[in-house]
Amino acid sequence: xxxxxxxxxxxxxxxxxxxxxxxxxxxxxxxxxxxxxxxxxxxxxxxxxxxxxxxxxxxxxxxxxxxxxxxxxxxxxxxxxxxxxxxxxxxxxxxxxxxxxxxxxxxxxxxxxxxxxxxxxxxxxxxxxxxxxxxxxxxxxxxxxxxxxxxxxxxxxxxxxxxxxxxxxxxxxxxxxxxxxxxxxxxxxxxxxxxxxxxxxxxxxxxxxxxxxxxxxxxxxxx
Amino acid sequence: xxxxxxxxxxxxxxxxxxxxxxxxxxxxxxxxxxxxxxxxxxxxxxxxxxxxxxxxxxxxxxxxxxxxxxxxxxxxxxxxxxxxxxxxxxxxxxxxxxxxxxxxxxxxxxxxxxxxxxxxxxxxxxxxxxxxxxxxxxxxxxxxxxxxxxxxxxxxxxxxxxxxxxxxxxxxxxxxxxxxxxxxxxxxxxxxxxxxxxxxxxxxxxxxxxxxxxxxxxxxxxxxxxxxxxxxxxxxxxxxxxxxxxxxxxxxxxxxxxxxxxxxxxxxxxxxxxxxxxxxxxxxxxxxxxxxxxxxxxxxxxxxxxxxxxxxxxxxxxxxxxxxxxxxxxxxxxxxxxxxxxxxxxxxxxxxxxxxxxxxxxxxxxxxxxxxxxxxxxxxxxxxxxxxxxxxxxxxxxxxxxxxxxxxxxxxxxxxxxxxxxxxxxxxxxxxxxxxxxxxxxxxxxxxxxxxxxxxxxxxxxxxxxxxxxxxxxxxxxxxxxxxxxxxxxxxxxxxxxxxxxxxxxxxxxxxxxxxxxxxxxxxxxxxxxxxxxxxxxxxxxxxxxxxxxxxxxxxxxxxxxxxxxxxxxxxxxxxxxxxxxxxxxxxxxxxxxxxxxxxxxxxxxxxxxxxxxxxxxxxxxxxxxxxxxxxxxxxxxxxxxxxxxxxxxxxxxxxxxxxxxxxxxxxxxxxxxxxxxxxxxxxxxxxxxxxxxxxx
Numbered sequence: 001x002x003x004x005x006x007x008x009x010x011x012x013x014x015x016x017x018x019x020x021x022x023x024x025x026x027x028x029x030x031x032x033x034x035x036x037x038x039x040x041x042x043x044x045x046x047x048x049x050x051x052x053x054x055x056x057x058x059x060x061x062x063x064x065x066x067x068x069x070x071x072x073x074x075x076x077x078x079x080x081x082x083x084x085x086x087x088x089x090x091x092x093x094x095x096x097x098x099x100x101x102x103x104x105x106x107x108x109x110x111x112x113x114x115x116x117x118x119x120x121x122x123x124x125x126x127x128x129x130x131x132x133x134x135x136x137x138x139x140x141x142x143x144x145x146x147x148x149x150x151x152x153x154x155x156x157x158x159x160x161x162x163x164x165x166x167x168x169x170x171x172x173x174x175x176x177x178x179x180x181x182x183x184x185x186x187x188x189x190x191x192x193x194x195x196x197x198x199x200x201x202x203x204x205x206x207x208x209x210x211x212x213x214x215x216x217x218x219x220x221x222x223x
Numbered sequence: 224x225x226x227x228x229x230x231x232x233x234x235x236x237x238x239x240x241x242x243x244x245x246x247x248x249x250x251x252x253x254x255x256x257x258x259x260x261x262x263x264x265x266x267x268x269x270x271x272x273x274x275x276x277x278x279x280x281x282x283x284x285x286x287x288x289x290x291x292x293x294x295x296x297x298x299x300x301x302x303x304x305x306x307x308x309x310x311x312x313x314x315x316x317x318x319x320x321x322x323x324x325x326x327x328x329x330x331x332x333x334x335x336x337x338x339x340x341x342x343x344x345x346x347x348x349x350x351x352x353x354x355x356x357x358x359x360x361x362x363x364x365x366x367x368x369x370x371x372x373x374x375x376x377x378x379x380x381x382x383x384x385x386x387x388x389x390x391x392x393x394x395x396x397x398x399x400x401x402x403x404x405x406x407x408x409x410x411x412x413x414x415x416x417x418x419x420x421x422x423x424x425x426x427x428x429x430x431x432x433x434x435x436x437x438x439x440x441x442x443x444x445x446x447x448x449x450x451x452x453x454x455x456x457x458x459x460x461x462x463x464x465x466x467x468x469x470x471x472x473x474x475x476x477x478x479x480x481x482x483x484x485x486x487x488x489x490x491x492x493x494x495x496x497x498x499x500x501x502x503x504x505x506x507x508x509x510x511x512x513x514x515x516x517x518x519x520x521x522x523x524x525x526x527x528x529x530x531x532x533x534x535x536x537x538x539x540x541x542x543x544x545x546x547x548x549x550x551x552x553x554x555x556x557x558x559x560x561x562x563x564x565x566x567x568x569x570x571x572x573x574x575x576x577x578x579x580x581x582x583x584x585x586x587x588x589x590x591x592x593x594x595x596x597x598x599x600x601x602x603x604x605x606x607x608x609x610x611x612x613x614x615x616x617x618x619x620x621x622x623x624x625x626x627x628x629x630x631x632x633x634x635x636x637x638x639x640x641x642x643x644x645x646x647x648x649x650x651x652x653x654x655x656x657x658x659x660x661x662x663x664x665x666x667x668x669x670x671x672x673x674x675x676x677x678x679x680x681x682x683x684x685x686x687x688x689x690x691x692x693x694x695x696x697x698x699x700x701x702x703x704x705x706x707x708x709x710x711x712x713x714x715x716x717x718x719x720x721x722x723x724x725x726x727x728x729x730x731x732x733x734x735x736x737x738x739x740x741x742x743x744x745x746x747x748x749x750x751x752x753x754x755x756x757x758x759x760x761x762x763x764x765x766x767x768x769x770x771x772x773x774x775x776x777x778x779x780x781x782x783x784x785x786x787x788x789x790x791x792x793x794x795x796x797x798x799x800x801x802x803x804x805x806x807x808x809x810x811x812x813x814x815x816x817x818x819x820x821x822x823x824x825x826x827x828x829x830x831x832x833x834x835x836x837x838x839x840x841x842x843x844x845x846x847x848x849x850x851x852x853x854x855x856x857x858x859x860x861x862x863x864x865x866x867x868x869x870x871x872x873x874x875x876x877x878x879x880x881x882x883x884x885x886x887x888x889x890x891x892x893x894x895x896x897x898x899x900x901x902x903x904x905x906x907x908x909x910x911x912x913x914x915x916x917x918x919x920x
Binding site: 055119123192193197198200202207209 | 770886890
């Protein structure tokens with residue numbers, strides 16, 4: 001049995017076990033899910049150790065040809081990594097606080113800077129671009145629709161209300177109308193997202209069924 | 224009897240009532256009682272006036288005391304009649320003769336042995352004595368009203384003018400005096416059980432042996448005088464030669480008194496007999512007959528009042544208690560603090576509003592009192608409080624809610640028929656039906672290899688990618704990022720296979736593969752092995768850098784300095800990347816991802832470092848709506864979305880048959896079937912809900 005046939009057989013079995021969820025949450029589905037989790041964890045560990053820790057930390061430290069400065073700087077990530085490992089012990093967890101704080105601080109700075117420079121500002125300028133004087137009418141209409149959708153969606157999440165004479169708590173009629181329109185845009189957006197997810201899942205199903213049929217044909221063809 | 228109308232509230236009360244049963248005011252009191260003002264001197268009151276307002280328990284105690292006193296007086300009279308007292312000798316300086324007269328009628332106290340036989344003590348033993356829990360001690364002090372019958376004048380009455388009556392010792396002894404001296408000469412140690420009872424009506428003057436009530440002249444009640452002689456001190460012990468008090472020689476002074484030298488001061492009324500060897504603590508009347516000077520006996524300077532003590536000859540007569548009417552308790556004057564507690568009608572000095580001008584309370588606990596409440600019209604009207612209805616004031620909405628709640632509670636008691644079995648069976652059947660339909664719709668086109676559905680044309684977004692592809696130079700370094708999950712590998716491979724095939728086939732680029740996911744290395748290898756027909760050699764056609772750790776931080780580090788970020792990566796040190804020193808050195812950056820977050824991170828972190836280099840995103844259909852704004856804003860130069868654009872690209876390459884074209888037929892049919900099921904289900908749900916609403920209505 002060639003390796004390809006073996007891998008195909010394993011794929012067929014695991015796919016069938018996952019599709020057994022149609023019958024119910026049975027043992028076959030759970031076994032397949034546990035295998036997936038375990039294999040993923042193991043594979044991830046190997047990749048991280050092989051391509052990050054070993055290749056990026058220990059190997060350079062033990063490389064005599066590397067410059068002392070390079071090797072000296074490697075002690076910093078080594079020390080910070082050891083401190084983070086102290087999080088395992090409740091008594092020594094406080095030792096990992098500085099390293100964790102450094103990681104969180106750097107990540108927050110990178111994300112905030114990227115969000116501001118890479119998303120907020122460009123998107124704001126892009127949202128105002130359809131209202132330019134040299135833009136065509138359809139672009140202007142598109143801009144207005146986008147603007148109305150954004151504003152009404154924001155108003156939808158405005159929950160300030162007052163008590164009426166009959167004791168009920170209601171929002172202002174104007175606010176209620178605008179929020180109703182924002183709800184429509186939100187529904188359209190959620191519908192589009194659902195369609196994309198369904199499309200992706202359907203494509204994955206088609207691919208899996210195609211692989212099953214191919215295996216079956218190849219398996220039967222081998223006989 | 225006719226009822227008594229209360230003058231305060233006007234309520235009719237029974238004749239036996241002394242106070243109004245409604246307002247509590249005295250029925251016979253005058254309405255115009257003068258009120259007490261601050262600063263007024265206490266007025267003399269009699270206790271009899273306050274008798275009606277005393278508490279019941281106090282009145283009962285007082286009545287019991289009166290009854291007991293009357294009873295004791297009767298008893299004393301009976302005893303005195305049975306045991307006539309001997310002739311009383313005149314004994315000067317009968318110092319303790321009045322002790323018996325001043326003794327209180329105390330039933331609980333025991334008369335000591337040395338006082339037994341004293342005239343005035345009752346002959347009743349302890350056993351005979353009945354306990355009276357009443358306030359027998361309480362005896363009205365009759366300083367003024369209790370007339371004391373003086374004894375008849377004695378022969379030495381001329382001395383009485385100078386000496387107080389109770390101190391007269393010069394009077395000839397009277398039979399009552401003999402009684403007094405008798406107890407001095409008697410052995411009283413045996414009278415342990417005799418109670419020393421004071422006669423009713425006796426004064427508190429213990430020094431007056433004459434004016435006091437007659438004592439019990441009887442002999443010591445107990446005959447154990449000889450037996451208890453040893454218990455007495457020596458100076459109280461009597462000689463055994465005098466077994467009985469009656470046989471004792473009258474007028475014999477006690478030894479301690481006889482040993483005393485009489486003083487020069489003569490006592491006009493002191494007839495004290497010479498002291499004898501017999502010890503007697505007190506001077507008897509007989510001893511006073513001897514004219515012994517007390518001062519001389521005591522050899523000390525006696526005060527005048529003590530020196531002039533002498534029994535008088537006045538006969539001590541017992542008041543006829545039986546003939547006397549029962550005396551009522553004389554009203555005593557109230558102390559000032561009691562008077563101050565009386566209700567004050569007006570506290571303002573100088574203003575004495577009369578009770579008739581002030582408003583009186585006619586009802587309530589303060590009925591009959593004047594000036595208690597401000598006489599302001601309409602102010603806190605007294606009387607029965609206004610009846611408040613306990614019925615809840617609920618609005619219509621609240622009542623409706625309460626009715627609904629009651630219905631709900633009532634419905635809780637009624638079991639609802641369960642339809643779980645049929646419902647679960649219908650859902651299971653529906654699930655099986657949908658699954659079978661989808662399998663058929665997918666498998667049939669794949670098995671039959673039909674091409675009913677036409678291939679789509681390139682979209683506007685994918686057309687931009689086509690333009691970018693056409694502008695790329697030959698052997699250009701291209702960075703391809705594989706950041707998608709293995710679960711959607713089928714869709715991503717189908718979407719990217721045709722474009723990559725076209726790119727590699729037309730431009731022979733130098734590919735650098737990278738991934739921020741640990742599974743990216745394996746996915747990239749699988750992609751090239753499964754979708755590309757060309758034989759690509761690692762290190763010659765492409766280099767796989769593998770996993771880039773750190774997420775957005777790693778992307779930024781790689782974007783800022785790719786060689787430094789990959790200095791420890793052996794795959795970087797190849798000919799394919801020898802000219803790459805910055806991210807801008809790549810001619811094209813292709814991002815294959817199924818997550819909008821990954822696309823956003825790459826777009827944000829590489830925007831400045833790309834320096835205008837084009838970036839192409841091959842995205843899954845689920846992430847395309849979130850990535851499209853980046854395309855519209857110009858941050859991304861091209862976008863290939865899902866299987867549709869993959870088929871569109873594949874249709875432009877007639878010599879290439881990728882997986883997208885095979886999937887397209889099944890994809891469309893299954894999508895159509897799914898849409899039909901969704902629409903039918905929505906209609907069914909809408910109609911069923913409408914029917915339920917109509918049924919409930």
